[in-house]
Amino acid sequence: MWLLLAFVAVPMIEIALFISFGGAIGLWPTLAIVLLTAMLGTHLVRSQGLAAIGNVQRSFIELNDPTEPLAHGAMILIAGVLLLTPGFFTDALGFALLTPPFRSAVFHYARKRVRVQSFTMGSAGSAQFHANTPQRPTHGAQADIIDGEFSEIDPDAKPVTNQDETVKKPTHSPSGWTKH
Template identity: 55%
Template sequence: MWLFALFVAVPIIEIALFIQVGGLIGLWPTLLIVVVTAILGTALVRQQGALAMSQLRQSFAELNDPAEPLAHGAMILLSGALLLTPGFFTDTVGFLLLIPAFRTFVLKELRKRVKVQSFVMGQQAGFTQTRPPYRQNPQDPGVIDGEWEELDADKPKNQGPSGWTRH
């Protein structure tokens, strides 16, 4: 329901702002502002997008959680869409989303409202996964069971007992 209200409210706000600003400064200056904000917004989105991509690559390279750089990238993408949409309200929200501190604030507020049930990263170097990486023990939720198999590049897989096992 809130999405429907948003789709109705935003155009009404934009039309009201166009009428007010156009009445104050005239038609051509109003249209010029809309075009200039779209051009300026595009340049800023490119810059911020490149920065977000480098942060995302860095998080992948360091095997860190990529959630925050992905969220920043998504907000920059939304910002670009808002800045290309003609209007003063959408431009204001779009420019706000280009400010890293504002994006961090929005992300912090979203984290308060969203609860992640599980998070799984892909295979890590040197380990293979035969089952899901972990499962929570229903008897003791503080215990997480996991399975892993270490791969040794120097030793063939079917070499026989390791000396630690008996047959």
């Protein structure tokens, strides 16, 4: 219902604003303002979008909760769509979404209404985030253990033959990491 109301109300608001501004300043200045806001908005969306991508990457590298940087990036994308849509009302909303304080207010408003229980990053058990925990991800009790497989080779064993082919023994001395 709200979406239908928005699809009806926004064009009506835009038409009313076009008529008002066009009557006050004329047709060509009105069209020039619409074109100018689209170009300026595109430039601002590009620069802020690159910064938002950097913030998302930084949150992944530092294993921080990426929710807020992702939400800011999504709002910058929505701002770009609004700024490219011709109209004064959509331009005002788009420019508002380009200001970090307004984006933060929208994020905190939405965060109160959305509940995330948990999500996991990486392989199973490597890093887990739980709702309402600003600290770093929790790791398993044995986070310093590396899982792997090995097989030990007896250095005094005879070379293995396989259908008249001889498998050579290693010619180098064993190291601390590998024992041949």
